[in-house]
Amino acid sequence: MPSQRLSVVVTRRLPEAVETRMKELFDVELNEDDHPMTKGELVAAMSRADVLVPCIADRIDGAMLAQAGERLKLIANYGAGVDHIDVSTARQRGVLVTNTPGVMTDDTADMVMALILSVLRRVPEGMAIMQSGNWTGWSPTAFMGGRVAGKRLGILGMGRIGQAVARRAQVFGMQVHYHNRRRLHADVEGALEATYWESLDQMIARMDVISINCPHTPSTFHLMNARRLKLLKPEAVIVNTSRGEVIDENALTRMLRAGEIAGAGLDVFEKGREVNPRLRELPNVVLLPHMGSATREGRIEMGEKVLINIKTFADGHRAPDMVVPSML
Structure with missing residues (x-):
């Protein structure tokens, strides 16, 4: 990767401590009003970012990945489950996928x-x-x-x-x-x-x-x-x-x-x-409104895993929470 800071798009609001640290490390675009992104917005985000940080509410299929262009290199999912991401197509297009297992x-x-x-x-x-x-x-x-x-x-x-x-x-x-x-x-x-x-x-x-x-x-x-x-x-x-x-x-x-x-x-x-x-x-x-992992401690730990995955990738190493199709 080039020496300049990675461009990262975050699809939803994350805990303040996580967003602050992310701004310190990367060139970050945050979702200030926390609105759920449309398909078009997600495709546009992938086309202008090196790294996308989505969550479970963001369904990313093969057709969307095909429209994303060549810049995107990493999808650092905020969450353990990745069934909302077409991991196989992402890998075929040279896009790595990570998740945040264990913390919730x-x-x-x-x-x-x-x-x-x-x-x-x-x-x-x-x-x-x-x-x-x-x-x-x-x-x-x-x-x-x-x-x-x-x-x-x-x-x-x-x-x-x-x-x-x-x-x-x-x-x-x-x-x-x-x-x-x-x-x-x-x-x-x-x-x-x-x-x-x-x-x-x-x-x-x-x-x-x-x-x-x-x-x-x-x-x-x-x-x-x-x-x-x-x-x-x-x-x-x-x-x-x-x-x-x-x-x-x-x-x-x-x-x-x-x-x-x-x-x-x-x-x-x-x-x-x-x-x-x-x-x-x-x-x-x-x-309940999908609040099983909704603790302050858990959500911050999820964000810390996202940060580690992106930083490790940026440093040219294998991210610790890499997801491969054979795992699914």
């Missing part, structure tokens, strides 16, 4: 437990009646939920976040089960007191709670489809903090409305910001 593990796992507790103990329903001013006092049969201890938790995807969820679930007295592409090492499995299921169908049919913690890939799209959702026990609940596309949202909504599934806690949605309006009507569903 604990934050996301905390949110999984928060959703499990919220759904099982009917927390939003209790909050709603208190905020409405219609609470008439304590009653022995009001807002009865389910006890967390003793519940069987089925974790779909036992990577960093799945294992962090398992450790938390142990403390709450839950029985941990999991399905994964590869079985964990016996020592790890033993420490987590986790039961492995090679068959996803067999596992989910026996669980009280399902936690989705796998990435969105072509093989996981609608992994929880209508057929699999029908295997769940009527008293089971499902929690998703990973990617909305892993669940057939329409099928899930139909079953929740019909009482065929007891409840759901969703931090992600199949169509991004377009949340199925029928989901919002259901009292047994907790909906």
Whole structure:
């Protein structure tokens, strides 16, 4: 790369400390009003920058990369998931892609437990009646939920976040089960007191709670489809903090409305910001605005990883968080 400072375009506002350090190191163009960039704006940004810093809301496909020209050399994604980026096409065009893995593990796992507790103990329903001013006092049969201890938790995807969820679930007295592409090492499995299921169908049919913690890939799209959702026990609940596309949202909504599934806690949605309006009507569903990793500490650490990836690249070395198609 030339000796002058790299030109970097950041698609959304980042924590102030991250933006300040980025300005110190590079020639940076910030998104001052934090508006979601259109396709055209993203293409224009890629055409005038050496480095693009997008986030999950910025879908970058092959056609957009083809219009980007030759200047772009690095997409330093602000986030761990890269399913919104056509990594294969980027690499074919000589554009490297990095991400920010590991820093949001604990934050996301905390949110999984928060959703499990919220759904099982009917927390939003209790909050709603208190905020409405219609609470008439304590009653022995009001807002009865389910006890967390003793519940069987089925974790779909036992990577960093799945294992962090398992450790938390142990403390709450839950029985941990999991399905994964590869079985964990016996020592790890033993420490987590986790039961492995090679068959996803067999596992989910026996669980009280399902936690989705796998990435969105072509093989996981609608992994929880209508057929699999029908295997769940009527008293089971499902929690998703990973990617909305892993669940057939329409099928899930139909079953929740019909009482065929007891409840759901969703931090992600199949169509991004377009949340199925029928989901919002259901009292047994907790909906959050993709805030699983939204801690000050986590977001700053994500930014620090972006900075390290760009700086390492600028210095002519391999960025530590390089993403290659074989990883996906």
